[in-house]
Structures are given as C-alpha cells and as structure tokens.
Amino acid sequence: MKVLFLGGAGMIGSACADEAVASGLDVTVVTRTEPRRPPPPGVRTLRADVRESAALQEVLGDEEFDAVVNWVGFNPDDLRAHPEVFEGRIGQYVFISTCSVFARPVPQLPVTESTPRRQPVFGYPRGKIACEAFLEEAYRDSGLPLTVVRPAHVYxxxxxxxxxxxxxxxxxxxxxxxxxxxxxxxxxxLMHSRDFARAFVPLLGNGHTVGESVNVVSxxxxxxxxxxxxxxxxxxxxxxxxxxxxxxxxxxxxxxxxxxxxxxxxxxxxxDTAKLRALVPGFAPxxxxxxxxxxxxxxxxxxxxxxxxxxxxxxxxxxxxxxxxxxxx
Known part of the structure; x- marks a missing residue:
C-alpha cells in the first residue's frame, strides 16, 4: 500500500511513519524543510510546501496513492487546493484534527465522535474545526474520500x-x-505516540473509515x-x-x-473508544x-x-x- 504523508516529521507523524514502515507500507513524506526527526530507513522524502498546490503537484507528478495523510493543516487555506490536487488519484484523504474541537464544557461524557464541535475563541481548535468543515463539504460535493482522525493529548x-x-x-x-x-x-x-501509531496505521486504506471521523485516543x-x-x-x-x-x-x-x-x-x-476498537479490532494501549x-x-x-x-x-x-x-x- 502506498501512503503519502504531508508533513509528519513531528512527534506523532514520526511514530506513525515508523509503524507504517514496520507494517510493510510504502511511505513517502513531503516536508518543506529537513525533518527534525529523521524518517526511518525505507521512507522516501520529498521537499515542497504542501500548502502550495503548484509545488506539491510538481514533486508528485502524476503519482497515485492509496492514502494521503495531512499532518499540517491548521486553517482552510493550508489545504484549500487539496481536493483538486488529489482528485481521482487517491483512495483516502486523512486529515489529522484534534479532540480539542469538541465544545467545552462537554454537554455529555464520555466524548464520542458525534459530540458537538464548537470553539469560538481558542485559535488552534477553531482552525481545525474550519478545516474539518471545508473538507466535509468537499466529501459531500466532489467525493473527496475523507477520513478525519482526532488525537487527544499525545506525548x-x-x-x-x-x-x-x-x-x-x-x-x-x-x-x-x-x-x-x-x-x-x-x-x-494521555496517549503515548507508539500507541497512537499502533491504532492509527490500521485505519489507512480502510474503506470503512471514508466519510467518518475517528477519535484515536487512549x-x-x-x-x-x-x-x-x-x-x-x-x-x-x-x-x-x-x-x-x-x-x-x-x-x-x-x-x-x-x-x-x-x-x-x-x-x-x-x-468512548468503541468506534476505534470496532475499526481496529483488538487494539488496546x-x-x-x-x-x-x-x-x-x-x-x-x-x-x-x-x-x-x-x-x-x-x-x-x-x-x-x-x-x-x-x-x-
């Protein structure tokens, strides 16, 4: 399976690259600069600003991927061109959001994927909510094969x-x-990055996740x-x-x-981790x-x-x- 990471050189992305390679996936990582954490052997690295559609298209050519993972979308302008760039050439577009998108205080615990999303003040989750909304519209209108993944607090x-x-x-x-x-x-x-990676990698290429959001949490x-x-x-x-x-x-x-x-x-x-456990049978931190x-x-x-x-x-x-x-x- 061919997987493209847009960004992914940070703490969580690096752990997931390690797990993906160990699981036999063919991984390509696109970063704007030299990664702070060297990718594992076998990972192909490309240089481009993933927010610039022309630069991204130039380094990718006409290559196709089973899954694309966007680790670096923080506001809609960071990914506005992606539905067009990847149209017809990917099986899945995974957007890494955050569990901070859920309304505080939470109206009902435990939190599930359908818990209301709302953040009128705090900039980071507010931007992630806007990204989710933009990509969900692309899923509905043009068929972007979207999966939203939400980590909580990973270390x-x-x-x-x-x-x-x-x-x-x-x-x-x-x-x-x-x-x-x-x-x-x-x-x-809290969730260790190795546990996150073990839960996350099986979601790649999983058709049951398209059109869905998944809280990847402990x-x-x-x-x-x-x-x-x-x-x-x-x-x-x-x-x-x-x-x-x-x-x-x-x-x-x-x-x-x-x-x-x-x-x-x-x-x-x-x-509530029921959805994650249904998609990744047997997973436990x-x-x-x-x-x-x-x-x-x-x-x-x-x-x-x-x-x-x-x-x-x-x-x-x-x-x-x-x-x-x-x-x-």
Whole structure:
C-alpha cells in the first residue's frame, strides 16, 4: 500500500511513519524543510510546501496513492487546493484534527465522535474545526474520500505532558511546589505516540473509515494530580508539593496559558473508544503513563540540555504560590 504523508516529521507523524514502515507500507513524506526527526530507513522524502498546490503537484507528478495523510493543516487555506490536487488519484484523504474541537464544557461524557464541535475563541481548535468543515463539504460535493482522525493529548519521551514541561520536574526534585490548575481532580486522557501509531496505521486504506471521523485516543483516565504524581515518581520524588490555583489566576500571571486552560485543560475529558476498537479490532494501549513517564525522565536525564528551567515560568510559579486564590468564596 502506498501512503503519502504531508508533513509528519513531528512527534506523532514520526511514530506513525515508523509503524507504517514496520507494517510493510510504502511511505513517502513531503516536508518543506529537513525533518527534525529523521524518517526511518525505507521512507522516501520529498521537499515542497504542501500548502502550495503548484509545488506539491510538481514533486508528485502524476503519482497515485492509496492514502494521503495531512499532518499540517491548521486553517482552510493550508489545504484549500487539496481536493483538486488529489482528485481521482487517491483512495483516502486523512486529515489529522484534534479532540480539542469538541465544545467545552462537554454537554455529555464520555466524548464520542458525534459530540458537538464548537470553539469560538481558542485559535488552534477553531482552525481545525474550519478545516474539518471545508473538507466535509468537499466529501459531500466532489467525493473527496475523507477520513478525519482526532488525537487527544499525545506525548513521547521528548515531551513532558504538562504545561510547565521540565520546569515542573526540576521544581519537584528541588522540593519546591508546583502549580496545578483547579483542584487537580479534572479528568484527562494521555496517549503515548507508539500507541497512537499502533491504532492509527490500521485505519489507512480502510474503506470503512471514508466519510467518518475517528477519535484515536487512549481509554486511560487520569486526574491532573495523578499526572503530576506519576511524573514525580518517575523523577524519584516521593512526596511532591502540589499547589492548586484557579485557571483564572494562572492565566492572569501567565497570559500565554489563558486560552488553553480556559478552553481545554480545565475541563474533564474522557472518551468512548468503541468506534476505534470496532475499526481496529483488538487494539488496546500498551504503554501506561507510569511507563511513559519513566521513559521520558530517563531520556531527559541523559541530555543536560533538555533539562533547562524556564526562569520566567519558575518566577511565575513562585508568584502564584505566594498569592491566594482571588476568586470569590
């Protein structure tokens, strides 16, 4: 099976390229610049800006593919030409969206593929919703063989899956408090990139997915306190000091966090995985967060340059810890 990745040189795309090659797929990756993560042996790499239809057509010629995966569509202008570029030459067009498109607060849990999509403020999911709407129209009007795939929160050994990143782990190791939004009990779902790839690759070339959307998520549910405690345990800290502050207070001190907390992380999110399990029989996550946390801490501990502390964030945490929650009691 011939598969074309538009982009896909980041954390999730690289894991999927590894899995695709291991599964015997013929993979071509198109990126604008040299990939930050070298593709696995056997992957063909081409250079073009996938948002430029003329450049894309030039590097692809008249080649046909069983599946095309768009990893880098963030607003409709990024992919507006794709229905025309790929007309009649592909079996499936997979758009990588995000589970952040679902309305917050979610009207009913668990989240399914039919949960309402709405985001009037937060730019990233707002752009993804617009992309989904554009491509769905192309599916209805011109027969674009569309599949929408929505990851939730994916991480690997290079990514500490909390907003404070490695700074939080350094503070815990130093016996200093770490700020957690809300009361730490809102529910969240994390998925290791290897598990995402194992669930994702079988969707390629699967005719049952055309015209459908699929949430590719783990069924593992954690609170934000549990996430921090697992990271602390992996870092060798038995009793980390967690301090809870409201999302509003954190956003006032760290404006760059305001939208993601207000419109995403503060809300409980867990998912019904029935559709994914029906399409990929037997799939179950293999990497627990405890294992993933140990892996990422070990990776960072081997590389001193990865363990840098964000001094501005460090000072902001100190400020938040010194102040009391300003919301009315």
């Amino acid at each position: 690997d050994r290079t990514v500490v899956p909390v907003l404070a990143g490695w700074t939080a782990i350094e503070r815990m190791r130093a016996g200093r408090p770490v700020v957690v939004h809300g009361d730490g009990t809102s529910l969240w779902t 069924g593992d549910i954690l609170t934000w306190d549990q996430i921090h405690l697992e990271l602390a345990a992996a870092a060798g800290v038995r009793r980390p000091l967690l301090r809870h502050r409201s999302s509003e207070d954190i956003g006032a001190v760290l404006p760059g966090w305001r939208d993601v907390l207000e419109h995403d992380f503060r809300h409980s999110m867990f998912f 293999a990497v627990s967060f405890a294992e993933g946390a140990r892996e990422l801490v070990a990776h960072h501990d081997k590389e001193p340059r990865l363990r840098a502390v964000d001094e501005g964030l460090d000072a902001a945490f100190d400020q938040l810890i010194e102040q009391t929650d300003s919301r009315p009691k």
